Amino acid sequence: MFYREAGNFKTSYRDDGQTFPIKLDRMGYYVILGVAAMVVPFVINDYWASAVLLPFLIYAIAAIGLNILTGYAGQVSLGTGGFMAVGAYSVYKLMTAFPDLSILIHVLLAGGITAMVGIAFGLPSLRIKGFYLAVATLAAQFFLVWLFNKVPWFYNYSASGQITAPERTVLGWAVTGPAASPAAKYLVCLAFVIFAAWVARNLTRGMIGRKWMAIRDMDIAAEIIGVNPLTAKLSAFGVSSFFVGIAGALLFAVYLGAAEVGEAFGINKSFLVLFMVIIGGLGSIFGSFAGAAFLVLLPVFLKNVLVGVLGWPTDLAAHIELMIVGALIIFFLIVEPHGLARLWQLVKEKLRLWPFPH
């Protein structure tokens, strides 16, 4: 009744191609952006920032990155944790080597370095396909983690083997280090999320996105109609790793503050981001957000219920949580293999006709 395209006239190609063709959607999007940028920073507190909002924003960037590679270009990657580690360690090296540059530039540069590493590890994808590639990306995961563990240059020869983010400011506000306020951290992450989603959306609906999808649907056929698999696959690896690297850099510098590579960027991180993409929906930017929100909120929710309400010991709750997460993943795959994004689409379809479905 309220949600329909009646009265929205498309008078130009620009109107036809826009991301939110329905006016109500567009309004909703601006409202959410406005609330996120102008209301939330004033009401945010430490618990909400560190338990929910920061991880959500950072994992959303990682999920967008992996979604470009797996959802749009069809190359399954289990090396996300390793690439996040590249982002984290390059931002650390840049922060300590060039303390005068802005942290924002450091994060972008870290993304660029990760993109190059991603392209290097993406080279085998030209020859190896499907599962074999998925397992091959594990080589990146384990090799990179080992490298950052064993070569002291990467952690500036610190005795603990950890990396710790020094304090850096943006416009006079501290965003890394212990003095940073939750609002400042949140705004920096939000800026990168908006940037990532905007770039990803515009890449995937343009020529390059169509090339990726052609490769995903059938690479031989795509090659025959003139898509160069070399540039298409490697650009997917590059762009994907760029975002994943940014996510890794933010995770370390803004969210964690200090990190040890095996613990913060292990294989579990790769699986976590992959689950976000699968549960959210392969090949959907909205799905990346939905998946990240779901998997960030679920443990918080379960922990509150199991430990807080039922009063179980934390270790038992952690095991039950594993079971529930596992069962939910299977449940989602059975009920809706296309993820939350598809569910959302169905809801919108229903809403469009409601309350007169015929």
Added chain:
Amino acid sequence: MDQLFYASEVFINGLMTGVMYSLVALGFVLIFKASGVFNYAQGVMALFAALTLVGIMEGQVPFSHLINATFGTHLSNFSWTVGPVVAILLTAGVMVLLAIVIEKLVLQHLVGQEPIILFMATIGLAYFLEGLGDVMWGADIKTLDVGLPQGISDTIEQATANWFGYGFFIDRLDIWATIIAALLVAALVAFSQYTKQGRAMRAVADDHQAALSVGISLQFIWIMVWSIAGFVALVAGIMWGTKSGVQFSLSLIALKALPVLMLGGFTSIPGAIVGGLIIGVGEKLFEFFVGPMVGGATENWFAYVLALIFLVFRPQGLFGERIIERV
């Protein structure tokens, strides 16, 4: 000369480790061949089997932590313990039950989905089983002793010391593992070649539709294959559990089995064996010769990089079926 002896000792130990990898890889190959499912949960199944075996042998009350937390009781153990043979049989029964449950609740609903979705489902299954194992039997590290001999073999050390003047250190458990693995492979090959069910299994592996049309029940075959894989997981769990204790890290052997599979090819039983041996020997020798130069612990990634290099030249693995793509 000493260097050569060290190297050959490393080589032999690598072979033995390779056999252990092959044991896990075998379970993967069986399921992949019969149902096209790449079962990531194989490692966790080994952990679960080992946990269940220890639990049954020691007479633990299943879910005791959960029951205690809910009802405020203090249950921990029944008053009995169970002998290894009976316990192994019971655990095998549990694995068959697990196979049936997985088939009914998960696989049946995912027929015809893309392989990647099935793969994800098995990762979910791995999480679930890991949690279930911990909730059922507790998360503490357990020792597993089913009466397999352990420790350095004195006979071999004596004999080699007499022959070469240098005693080889070889774990007796590894020798037993090799023998058991060989028996297991022989039994599996005999089963799939000479029995009715084995032939049906190969038919399903060849072509689901054709197998259905000649009256083979897919469901039964899948339950059977998952049960066999559960049994292989049990054997692997016993070996690894005896070697390094029953704990969470046991499930990580699945990650070690992946490069073995890539090297040998996902569809080949001999490939799993040969791949395991190559990886086992390769990573031990690499750690021995190159490890000290780069700071050690190269075992974490060497297997993957080796498999990656192999794959670039032979994308289907050493023994895998040739990948034919049609447009």
